[in-house]
Amino acid sequence: MSNKSYINRPNRPLQIYAILFLVFLYAPVMFLPLFSFNDSIYVRFPLNEFTFKWYGELFHREPVWNALMNSVKVGVATAICATGLGVFAAKAITRYRMPGKAPMVGFVMLPLVVPVIIFGVALLVLLSQLGIPLSLYTVTIGHMIICLPFSIATLLPRFEGFDGSIEEASADLGENAWWTFWRVTFPMVFPGILASLLLTFTISFDEFIMAFFLTGTEPTLPMYIWGQLRFPQEFPSILALASMIIAASFVIVFLGQWVNRDAAFAAAKKGD
Numbered sequence: 001m002s003n004k005s006y007i008n009r010p011n012r013p014l015q016i017y018a019i020l021f022l023v024f025l026y027a028p029v030m031f032l033p034l035f036s037f038n039d040s041i042y043v044r045f046p047l048n049e050f051t052f053k054w055y056g057e058l059f060h061r062e063p064v065w066n067a068l069m070n071s072v073k074v075g076v077a078t079a080i081c082a083t084g085l086g087v088f089a090a091k092a093i094t095r096y097r098m099p100g101k102a103p104m105v106g107f108v109m110l111p112l113v114v115p116v117i118i119f120g121v122a123l124l125v126l127l128s129q130l131g132i133p134l135s136l137y138t139v140t141i142g143h144m145i146i147c148l149p150f151s152i153a154t155l156l157p158r159f160e161g162f163d164g165s166i167e168e169a170s171a172d173l174g175e176n177a178w179w180t181f182w183r184v185t186f187p188m189v190f191p192g193i194l195a196s197l198l199l200t201f202t203i204s205f206d207e208f209i210m211a212f213f214l215t216g217t218e219p220t221l222p223m224y225i226w227g228q229l230r231f232p233q234e235f236p237s238i239l240a241l242a243s244m245i246i247a248a249s250f251v252i253v254f255l256g257q258w259v260n261r262d263a264a265f266a267a268a269k270k271g272d
Contacts, residue, residue, distance in 0.1 A: 029246060036239040054240040064241065067224035071205050074136055074220060078143040079201040085144075086151030086196055087189070093152070094159040109149045119145055120213035127214070134216035142210035147200040154199055158192030202252045206245070221245070 039049040058064055092098075093105055111119060123142050124134075132138065186193075208222040215223050225241065228234040 032239050032246065033243040036236065036243045038236070054236040055244075057237050058241055058244075061237070063224060064221075067219050067221045070136055070218050071221040074140050074143060075201040075204040077140045078147055078204040079197045081140070082144050082147040082151045082200045083155075083193060083196040085148055086155050087193060089148075089152050090155035090159045091185070093156065108152065111146050112149045112153075116146060116207075116209045117213075120210050123210075124213045134214055136216070136218055136220075138214040138216070139211050139220060142214045143204040143207055146207060146210060147203050150203060151196040151200050154196040155189065155192045158189040198252050198255055202249050206249060 036054055037050050037052070039051040039053070089108065093101070098104075120142065123138070123145075127134065127138055206222065208226065211220045211223050212226075219227065221241075225238055228238050
């Protein structure tokens with residue numbers, strides 16, 4: 001048997017493991033939409049009747065929409081700031097040599113391995129000592145710490161595959177560094193920037209632990225959901241809201257990955 005045919009042969013145990021892993025990971029999540037259509041406040045089988053009334057109730061709850069707008073504000077601000085910093089960080093990592101670059105990169109990527117609760121407590125203590133009141137601004141700062149490593153990790157492949165000679169050619173033609181970035185670098189790495197914006201927005205929108213420690217009087221949507229879980233009569237509406245969040249998060253992440261993959265495929269095809 002040739003090496004090529006051996007490589008192309010399907011790995012049945014690995015396929016079975018992948019299927020079981022996906023079922024274990026996503027099956028509990030899929031029960032949320034199922035019970036959100038159940039005409040009962042109790043989560044149990046068998047289901048009573050199929051209904052949309054829990055979704056209808058959401059449109060008449062002003063606190064839900066206020067919390068949603070708070071999460072959108074924080075998510076948009078976090079995505080823009082984290083992606084902006086991530087662009088320059090990824091460019092510096094891939095383009096320039098500097099002393100201590102490896103430890104610096106490791107320090108920036110530290111939130112990927114350190115528990116979020118540690119950063120939440122540390123930020124809460126720091127802000128308290130500085131006398132800064134808790135608000136959506138402090139939540140945004142906390143979310144930026146979490147999202148920046150994800151932004152850099154998303155943007156690094158775009159900058160690593162970018163031909164630096166194009167920037168040099170632009171400089172030789174008289175463009176300064178600022179206009180070279182906007183007219184040459186930015187269009188080339190834009191798919192990665194878009195993917196970073198979508199990914200960091202989704203992470204910020206769903207983040208709970210940082211919001212738990214840093215939220216003031218304006219709760220984000222995860223904080224609102226957590227507060228409503230104490231009331232059994234509110235649980236079906238929370239299931240409906242959670243189902244809508246899952247669907248929206250899936251669409252955003254899928255679009256981000258699709259844009260990034262499509263751009264990488266086009267770049268590889270162009271290089272061939």
